[in-house]
Amino acid sequence: MTEPALRETRDAPLANTFGIDARARRLIDVGDVDALPAALADAGRDALLLGSGSNLLIVAPDVDAAVHVSDARIEMIEASGDAVRVRAAAGAAWHDFVMHALAQGWFGLENLALIPGTVGAAPIQNIGAYGVEVMDRIEAVQVHDRATGETRWWPHDACGFSYRDSVFKTDPQRYAVMRVDFRLSRTPHIHLGYAGIGEELQSMRIAEPTPRDVADAVIALRRRKLPDPAVIGNAGSFFKNPVVDMATADALLAVHPGMPVFRAGDASQRKLSAAWLIDQAGWKGHRDGDAGVSPGHALVLVNHGHASGAQLLALARRIAASVHQRFGIDIEPEPRLIGARW
Ligand SMILES: Cc1cc2nc3c(=O)[nH]c(=O)nc-3n(C[C@H](O)[C@H](O)[C@H](O)COP(=O)(O)OP(=O)(O)OC[C@H]3O[C@@H](n4cnc5c(N)ncnc54)[C@H](O)[C@@H]3O)c2cc1C
Structure with missing residues (x-):
């Protein structure tokens, strides 16, 4: 039996890793991604396109309509020499996709293991971790333009990728990602040039790591360093590193x-560590009621229980104001704010 293309639920909870209590009057689940344009047209211009809610701060908790893609199909569509072109539908869970690729011998995503979220959301903020950004592996993105009604494939260079950004992120109500094509390799190219992975592999007593070993090291590091949203609500890094x-x-x-300083994409610019700036301003472990800053990671805002989106946003604004006052640097949120502006 095939899954229905569209399924609607009334008064549905909106999943989000901050654990904020939010609901949609209509939630439309899209089982076949080719039905996404019809679902969005039906749900209306203001409908929220939701992945797994791991990069959102929901400030207005009552949403009229939301659309979610559950189509998780993955297929290899071309192999030539060392390279494979792999197509994944927007609803595939990112980490499952990374592990599936590894199991098939399609390499290049291992440093991005365990990032929460969906394939459809991955290009939106050009997810990145441990020295790799997803733009390095994306060949093309199939996009439905909600303003014009057009659906087409955007080649990599049209997507405007940069650090935690893309054309899609600048106009989030306009572009809906349906599928993503990745160019992966059948030969491992191990990427260890990021603090921590080499040491983790050493402690695992692995001298000649395979891509699977790299993924295991990244998974171990992430489990140790980042608070688990299943235990305490959070959206990963709340602030982008200022450039x-x-x-x-x-x-x-x-x-x-x-002060830590890193190279940025543009040689005339430098990236600062938002975590260091926030830590120096004295916010690590701070708590305002249930809204707080993780004691282990200054960049991560946490929901200790029943914080609202508005309370978390108020705390974020106080942190940014104090960083500005102390260092003259503006820091900005990485997650999308729903129902509020920064
Ligand atoms: C514990 C934790 C660790 C994290 N670590 C990292 C990290 O290391 N690196 C990193 O880059 N990010 C990280 N994140 C952030 C998050 O995992 C990514 O941003 C992820 O891509 C969000 O996916 P999602 O499906 O949950 O998107 P959502 O949160 O549901 O949505 C985020 C945005 O994408 C839009 N969107 C969702 N699906 C689509 C679609 N199909 N088409 C168009 N727009 C869409 C939404 O409308 C929204 O604007 C972390 C988050 C958490 C909670």
Whole structure:
């Protein structure tokens, strides 16, 4: 029996990893991603397209309509020499896709293991971790434009990918990702140039790691370092690392010699560590009622129980204001705010 293309539930809870109590008057589940344009048209212009809710802060908890894709089909559509082109539908769970690719011998995603979310949301903020960004592996994205009604494949270069950003993120109500094509490799290219992975592999006593070993090391590191949303509500890093010009970074370094500074995509710019700035401003472990900052990771806002989106947002604003006051640097949220503006 095949799954129905569309299934509607009334007054449905909205899944989100912050654990905020939110509901949609209509929730439409799309079992066949080719029915997504029809579902979005039916749900209306303001309908929220929801993945697994791991990069959202829901501030207005009553949403009129939401659409969710559950189509999780994955297929290899082309193999040529070392390269494979793999197509995944928007509803596939990201980590399951990474592990499926590894099991098939399609390499290149191992550093991105255990990132929560869906394949459809992965290009939106160009997910990244442990020295790899998903844009490095994306060949093309099938996009439905809710403004024009057109559906077409966007080649990599049209997607405007940059650090935690893309064309799609700048206009989130407009673009719906239906499928993503990845270019992966049948030969392992091990990528260990990021703090922590090499040490983790050493402690696992692995001298010549396979891609599966790299994924296992990343999984172990992530489990140790990041609070688990199943235990305490959070959306991973709440703030993006600010990117500044070199003169600003140098001026700050003169006053704070211990400040971490990283290279940014553009050679004339530098990326600062939002976690360091927030920690220095004294916020790590802070708590305002149930809204707090993780004691283990200054970048992660947590819901200790029944914090509302508005309470978490108020805390985020106080943190950003204090970082600005102390360092003159503006930090911005990484998750999308639903029902509020930064
Ligand atoms: C514990 C934890 C750790 C994390 N670690 C990382 C990390 O290491 N690196 C990283 O980059 N991110 C990380 N994140 C953030 C998150 O995992 C990613 O942003 C993920 O891609 C969000 O996927 P989602 O399906 O949950 O999207 P959602 O939260 O449901 O949606 C996020 C945005 O994408 C839009 N969207 C969802 N699906 C589609 C679609 N098919 N088409 C168009 N728009 C869509 C939504 O409308 C919304 O604007 C972490 C989050 C958590 C909770």
